[in-house]
Amino acid sequence: MTEYFKQVSAEIVTVGTELLLGHLIDTNSAYLGQKLAEIGINVYFKSSVGDNDDRLLQVLKQAADRADIVVITGGLGPTVDDITKNAVVKLLNRKLILNERILEKLRAFFSARNITMAQNNVSQALVPSGAVIIENNNGTAPGLRLQNENGKVFILMPGVPREMKLMTEESVLPFLKETFRLEETIRSRTLKCFGLGESTVDEKINDLFTHSTNPTIALLASHTEVMIRLTSKAKSVEAAAEAIGRVETEILRRLGENIFAADEGSMERTVAGLLTAAKLQLSVAESCTGGLIANKLTDIPGASKFLKLGIVCYSNDSKEELLKVPATALTKYGAVSSQVAEEMALGVKKLSGTALGLAVTGIAGPGGETAGKPVGLVYIALSTPAGMQFKECRFNGDRVKIKEQSAQTALDMLRRYLLASQTR
Amino acid sequence: MTEYFKQVSAEIVTVGTELLLGHLIDTNSAYLGQKLAEIGINVYFKSSVGDNDDRLLQVLKQAADRADIVVITGGLGPTVDDITKNAVVKLLNRKLILNERILEKLRAFFSARNITMAQNNVSQALVPSGAVIIENNNGTAPGLRLQNENGKVFILMPGVPREMKLMTEESVLPFLKETFRLEETIRSRTLKCFGLGESTVDEKINDLFTHSTNPTIALLASHTEVMIRLTSKAKSVEAAAEAIGRVETEILRRLGENIFAADEGSMERTVAGLLTAAKLQLSVAESCTGGLIANKLTDIPGASKFLKLGIVCYSNDSKEELLKVPATALTKYGAVSSQVAEEMALGVKKLSGTALGLAVTGIAGPGGETAGKPVGLVYIALSTPAGMQFKECRFNGDRVKIKEQSAQTALDMLRRYLLASQTR
Incomplete structure (x- = not known):
């Protein structure tokens, strides 16, 4: 048996007209593909089909022909007509039987929330004969597991990612590993x-x-x-x-x-780690990035330890008054210049009393370009105890893309400084 | 013909092992589903297949059986082995012919960038006999359009979303509308x-x-x-x-x-519009949102007109020094309190001299909770010429979700204020 199942394959079927109309992006199948690959199951095909009985049946039939395991998400919730359960019952020639335990659980769920249970919720307690129930600890619609006479496995789960993921981790993957004796x-x-x-x-x-x-x-x-x-x-x-x-x-x-x-690491996570390790505090002055750098850094738990202050200084006024950028620098070089970037970095560092000051000024567009200063021109400056660094960049793309590239480049500049100072 | 084609159907096929392994989330098919629906084309099936000749051929054959139009993305770039082109050539019994014009365009593209063209780029200039070229104005791999003897249409596009989208808008949709005389x-x-x-x-x-x-x-x-x-x-x-x-x-x-x-509107876009119309300037003081509000507002072109200053004040120091939050308020009520939120809103308004000051303070977690102040507790204050408003919120979810809910609620408070003042 181990020999036979050595190359186990699965096919993923996602159900929902919303998926075909593009109203919803299918993230479930990517998640499932990744999880199945991790336990050594090959996925060769993925398909999406709408809320249509005949077409779903056709897709399921084909999937069962081609693969050992068919994993289906969607078409199980209370707001859809249990299309998936009906198609599987038809394909495998089963009957739907009311499961009292599930019905009781559903009733308890609703009464705990002081909601009258709708009639369409009762259908969630209908279980195909021979099916094993997969508990849903994040929602009401339970998952189901069936096998046909050839040993092909059908896994049915609701389409809600939070529910589907928990069921996959807790129940589906352990079952598949055991059943198919997966060794790879x-x-x-x-x-x-x-x-x-x-x-x-x-x-x-x-x-x-x-x-x-x-x-x-x-x-x-x-x-x-x-x-x-x-x-x-x-x-x-x-x-x-x-x-x-x-x-x-x-x-x-x-x-x-x-x-x-x-893996799950990011530029801001790395920078946060380096700042924490070096016990250094940072302040940020952002013009064209408009708060994106501070926002990225504060996505990291514990950011209050290393980020003391962020200033979003969109106006020349605020650059002058708060960051003490000399008015002469603004008029002589313009707000988008290396000189102003450096003054901003120095200014925010002094204002907050941190060891490090990081500043970005540039033209995110659309519009705002002047002679010799196109959209995408960005200056980044980093003021450190060891002196000042600056960088001139020319980015392409729309406003948001230019902001993102500017923030990433600024954080990278900081990262490299912190790495270099570790070895000093 | 109009009658015959009344219900035109398309099938979307996305190619790439990365899609099956879940390393990449398929956003192309959602986009295509939406665009095809908009011109009245029904999509009943979507499938994804890996970089495998036989399986791709199998999927394409089936798609052509079931639908009038097969739209394929992926498997066309320079780093893949032109798997899609080869499969279509096989399915439709065509030959690959070197297209000198594309080759010239490729050479020009690379020489303009001072890059030597790699040999695998030459394969991009190979075109199946009878195919019409779809120009790629955002990249090097051109798209292709073919029809078989039954009038079935095959559209091949690269998988890079930016390239695929432009080709769809500029070339594919107009062609389909015309060819199938779409009336719905x-x-x-x-x-x-x-x-x-x-x-x-x-x-x-x-x-x-x-x-x-x-x-x-x-x-x-x-x-x-x-x-x-x-x-x-x-x-x-x-x-x-x-x-x-x-x-x-x-x-x-x-x-x-x-x-x-x-539609494409967002909370920040609406707020930006209302601020611009009212000719009011805003400044923002953010503690737990950490720059997210300023970042959202500066995603909107022209933000410099209405956003004068943003302060990310993660530390008590910066709240005191910069925003003049009284030390007594911080010690008596704590940094997460309605009193401090109000002082922050007032402080940032005064500091920048704007008409409006918006402030957020809260516990985004994980950790940081104290007695009576759980993770998710957030205070929002809005200082206006007509007085002060504040809101106490309790949000669920992880750090990023709490930040997002806080920012959305703060912007919504501002929006409702601006709406109400319009009618005054």
Whole structure:
């Protein structure tokens, strides 16, 4: 049996007309794909289908033909007509039976909230004969698990991500691992790089792509980072980690401090860690980023330890009055200039009495450009106990993209300063 | 022909192993679903398949059987092996021919950037016989359009959203409208509501759901808004707009100023519009929101007109020194109190000399709670020429969710003040 099931495959089916109309972005199937891959299950196809009995039945039939496991989300809630349950009952030739325990649980749920239970909630207590119930500890619609005569497994879960995820973690994955005696595991790790373009990263590690099949390596670039994803399939978590670790070490050797984070890490999380470790306090003066840097840093728990003050100084007035940027600098060089960026960094540092002052001024657009100063021109300055650093940047994209690139570049400048001072 | 094509259907196929592994969330198919629906094309199935020739061919064959139009994104870039082009060539029995014009364009693209063109870029200039090229004005890989002997249309586009979207707008939609003589149109409008829970909204407009089939009405709630989506299918844009307008008027009558925006509108955009119209300037003092309010407002072009100053005052020091919050208020009531929120609003207003001062202080967590002050407790104060308003809130969720709810509630308080002063 272990031999037979060595390559276990699953197909993911998401149900809902909202998905086809694009009113809802399907994040469930990405989550499920990732979780199934992690326990060594291959997903070759994913499909979405609307709230239509015939078409859902057609998709389920095909999925059961092609895969060992069919995971279905959606079409189970109280506001839909239980379309998924009906289709599975039809496909597997089962009957719907009222489950008293679920009905009792539903009644208790509603009475605890002083709500009269609607009639359509009763249908949630109907269970196909032979189905195993998957408890839903985050909502009312329970999940279901069925097997057909060929051992094909059907997993039905509601489409609400919070409910579906808990059921997957607590019940579905343990069941699949046990049933299919899964011995292979897939692990992946994402290294995040800033300061090198995608093609430069590609050039520097291209040979690793060609030679490494375990882990495989993939590149993915956005306007604020290049992601390098290492994916390993192995007999154990340890073996996968070892394979990834080997290539990761080599990539880190080649790309050095351009790698700013891994996996769920982010630029602001890394900077927060470095500031905390160095016991340094920061203040920020933001013109074109408009609070984005402070907002990113305060997303990190414990930000009050390292972020003392943020100033969003959109007007020249506030630059002058609060940050003491000399009026002459503003008139002579303009608000978007390295001189003003440096004065802002110095000003906010002095105002708050922190060791570090970070400042950004630029033109996020649309409009606002002047002769020689196009939209996307951004100056970043960092005032430190060791002196002043500044950077001139030219970014592309819309207002929000320019803000994001400016914030990322400013935080990266701070990160590199903190790294360098660690080794001093 | 018009009659025959009355119900035109399309199938969306997204290509990429990253999609199946869940490393990438498929936003392309949601976008395409929406755009196709808008011109009256029905999408009944969506599928995703990995970078595998046989499986892609299988999916394309089935899609062409079921639908009039197959729209494929992904598998066209320079870093993939042109898997999509090869599959379509195989399915439609075509040949790949080198297109000199595309090759020239590619060479020009790279030489303008002083980059040597890699050999795998040449494959982007290979075009299936009989295919029409869809220009890519945002990238290097061109799109392709083919028709088989039964008039089925195949649209191939790269997976990069920015490139795919421009091609869809500029080329694909106009072509489909013309070719299929589309006479029905689907329009939808989303009304965004704040200040009423989902169940209250449901209660107030439930009867409209039951009685209206054109437009249909759907509710979708998140932690910062309840969305009401009206969707109308009609013979003309005007007829659809009329049907939507009728129901919209009734919903606005019932929900009043709880509706803060529609469609692409947002709370910050509405507030920006009201501030600009009233020619009022605002300054913001943010503790637990950490710059999120300023960041949201500065996402709106022209923010410099109405936002004069933002202060992110995470420390008691900065609240005292900069905003002149009395030390006695901080010790007597604590930094998270209505008294301190009011002092902050007043302080930032005075500091910047604006008409309006908005302040938020609260506990975003995790940690930081004290006796009687749990995580999620947030005070918001608005200082206006007409006096002071304040609000005590208790939010649920993680740090980021609490920040988002706080910012949305603060902006909504400002919005309602501005609306009320319009009518005074």
